[in-house]
Amino acid sequence: MPRKIVIVGSGGRLGAALLREWRERGEEVVGFNRELLDLGDFSAIRERLDALEFDVLVNCAAQTNVDRCECEPEEAFRVNSGGVAALADVCTRKKARCIHISTDYVFDGTKEKPYTEDDEPRPISKYGESKLSGERCLQAVSDRHLIVRVSWVFGPDRASFVDQIIQRALTQDRVEAIADKISVPTYTLDAARLLWPLVEQPEVGGVMHLCNAGECSWQQYGQHALNCAAALGMPLCTQHVEPLKLAEMKNFVAARPRYTPLATKKFTGITGITPRPWTEAVEEYVRTIPVGGASA
């Protein structure tokens, strides 16, 4: 029987990539962007989705502005937790599977080895708390549903740290990034390829970590992006990313965890696939950016 897939958050960085990539594979995929479906409007969620037939719903929508979540926790919980509960309810009633995207920010970052799915989440920001609460809403209704935690998402559908750092180096002599905060980038086009086997395995539920391989600081991530841009002949004003300390980021409202690489052993055990290194993914992505500069 052909699968019908709904993507919620199809206007975002990850959701837009999943919609396009999976449609290109010939899959039947319907997307809801924020205009079509507001996650804070629980009755609209019921009305829109009850009227649709689908087998799998992938939720990529979230309030992802970490500092805004800290200042507006009610909105953060309404969208990142209440909205997820409403989606889970619709999916459970329709006997559809919900694949919900979550984050490395559910962890406090005090560990010294990559976080596994068995590690206890302990968020240190309202964003992290609201995302963990969303996970728990999903887990409360059915263990058929799947939570996929990703980290440092980048890709062609919305500018992110890679684009910002290249843009800065194209216009400024000095570029800085935080050197004492470590995680793993996740390329949206790789995520589209890697998530597909999980869509095809309805028996896989619970929590799963998924990101590219390796780990880096924000400075190393930015430095690699600049190395790739320089190798492509982009007219950079500087090719070096200077180190900053997390404690120096006085404009950050929310606390950020220091060390949140995600271990992907469980994913590899289930699918037989090892994600490629983040360095290769960044290199491929930077090649797609026009030589004149990154998108805004």
Ligand SMILES: NC(=O)C1=CN([C@@H]2O[C@H](COP(=O)(O)OP(=O)(O)OC[C@H]3O[C@@H](n4cnc5c(N)ncnc54)[C@H](OP(=O)(O)O)[C@@H]3O)[C@@H](O)[C@H]2O)C=CC1
């Ligand atoms: N970005 C990252 O580095 C990381 C992201 N994640 C998680 O991955 C997922 C995808 O993130 P990503 O694609 O990068 O983020 P984006 O911010 O690009 O996408 C999120 C989408 O959700 C939409 N949205 C926000 N509020 C609402 C609402 N009330 N109702 C409906 N839609 C809403 C946004 O709308 P609009 O287009 O109007 O902004 C946006 O299109 C999220 O669950 C996020 O928590 C996890 C780890 C890292």
Ligand SMILES: Cc1cn([C@H]2C[C@H](O)[C@@H](COP(=O)(O)OP(=O)(O)O[C@H]3O[C@@H](C)C(=O)[C@@H](O)[C@H]3O)O2)c(=O)[nH]c1=O
């Ligand atoms: C990394 C960095 C960011 N910034 C700025 C850029 C941006 O405006 C602001 C916050 O940066 P980021 O958005 O990259 O960082 P942050 O908001 O912490 O990003 C998070 O997003 C959420 C959705 C997640 O789930 C996390 O995994 C993580 O990717 O700080 C710097 O000025 N210097 C830096 O070195």
